[in-house]
């Protein structure tokens with residue numbers, strides 16, 4: 001867009017400014033070039049006009065994107081509701097190396113059903129989806145992804161791993177380093193989605209807790225007790241419900257997570273604390289429910305937009321053993337009872353919600369009290385029931401499958417006639433088609449928006465370079481840009497802060513927390529600042545030379561501006577001479593004022609600039 005002639009002159013492109021019709025895919029722009037030192041007044045006016053027309057275009061595209069995003073939200077919500085806002089998947093664990101594989105396997109399965117044969121009986125269970133033994137972590141995550149989009153759209157979402165001990169609940173939720181599970185993948189996906197959201201600013205916080213024998217334990221607390229069953233750690237968290245029905249856990253640590261790396265770090269910390277507490281309490285398996293909560297704060301970019309808050313719960317439930325079978329006594333028996341009581345309370349709540357019964361018995365356990373606002377009508381629930389393929393576990397397998405059958409009873413296909421089932425499937429496929437179309441349109445508008453924003457910023461920079469008035473403004477405004485550098489460096493890493501959400505604790509207001517987009521802007525601006533800091537020295541030199549001779553300074557000024565501009569224009573990328581800098585970095589009167597501490601030099605520069613302007 002900007003090219004310098006061989007002589008080293010600043011040139012202005014006469015770019016054809018598009019009206020409201022931005023082409024669907026980026027088009028090469030044909031350009032004419034002009035020496036800015038002789039830019040006629042009418043061309044400057046055209047540049048101004050083009051800037052204001054592009055500003056209008058950007059606004060219009062943003063508003064189109066907003067309405068398309070609302071449509072996408074609406075369609076996704078309809079799809080999820082038609083499929084069922086409580087969905088139940090089943091995952092069958094593969095045989096472990098140490099396990100004997102029976103000749104006649106008791107469990108067989110199709111894409112959406114499981115058949116269990118035991119003592120001459122045959123029982124069939126239907127699911128929204130069955131993951132076979134060969135299913136990968138990626139396969140499971142693929143089915144969970146749409147519900148995460150729902151969480152970003154403002155719905156509370158709950159993903160629960162249920163099943164007998166040793167069937168793979170922790171494997172599905174946490175996974176391993178080589179095969180990460182649902183939780184780390186979901187967190188990463190949230191950050192990815194947030195970074196490409198052009199109409200909203202999104203921030204996340206994280207909390208983790210454990211429910212052991214009816215007591216809540218904060219897994220991210222800075223002070224962890226040596227022994228998990230210390231009296232001080234028991235029930236120190238209170239469950240509160242506000243007037244809008246939103247549940248909060250008073251005293252629970254909530255950490256701000258600015259990026260995926262930090263979120264993963266906190267998640268691993270919580271998991272470590274949980275495993276230490278298991279070892280202290282029970283050598284064998286998880287005797288507690290582990291809950292991870294990601295709170296999503298989403299605010300529209302328009303002035304006066306409200307912040308929407310939603311929660312994503314990812315829960316690894318305690319093993320659902322039959323106590324008589326395990327022959328448990330003492331503490332193990334108590335732990336088993338506590339787990340079974342809360343699981344049965346969870347089953348009652350889900351069943352009541354599915355039957356759309358007036359009274360939902362949330363108060364019967366700590367687990368259901370905590371999840372009260374995330375298991376309700378506006379929420380989306382995904383339960384993953386895990387089963388073992390072994391002969392010895394058939395009884396437990398039937399118990400687990402029967403538990404989830406209650407949850408599926410109402411919305412499952414089985415209760416529908418063939419005709420209704422076909423209608424439902426037709427509606428889902430129509431909605432999915434509408435969704436694809438909306439997503440395609442969103443993508444097109446996003447690329448048009450990017451293109452218009454890029455052109456706008458280039459035109460603004462050009463106007464800025466060629467308009468002497470702006471240089472005068474800068475002179476008044478800039479005191480010490482180094483202050484800006486210091487400020488950026490001194491900003492504490494928000495991720496290192498611990499934020500307590502308990503009503504009694506000191507709160508950092510939400511509007512003060514950085515968003516994913518603002519953090520990305522910050523990283524870009526830090527890079528720019530570094531590049532600018534490097535260029536300060538050379539610019540000072542240039543301007544000291546400028547003060548010595550007017551004719552010589554004109555050449556210097558042209559060269560200092562036009563070289564990188566020319567390269568950027570030719571390649572569309574930063575030049576080798578100006579690594580990490582884009583076109584806007586070449587316009588740095590701020591920096592040049594920094595180093596001219598000598599008032600004489602400053603006076604000369606101002607004087608020189610006035611004389612320059614009188615030449616144009």
Ligand SMILES: Nc1ncnc2c1ncn2[C@@H]1O[C@H](COP(=O)(O)OP(=O)(O)OP(=O)(O)O)[C@@H](O)[C@H]1O
Pocket residue numbers: 092093094096163164165166167168169170171172284285286318319386
């Ligand atoms: N899909 C799978 N693929 C490979 N290995 C698996 C799978 N599911 C579970 N496993 C393995 O089975 C073992 C038990 O799994 P895991 O600890 O996740 O069970 P769990 O249900 O969480 O048990 P607990 O209730 O005791 O915590 C682990 O060694 C795990 O690696």
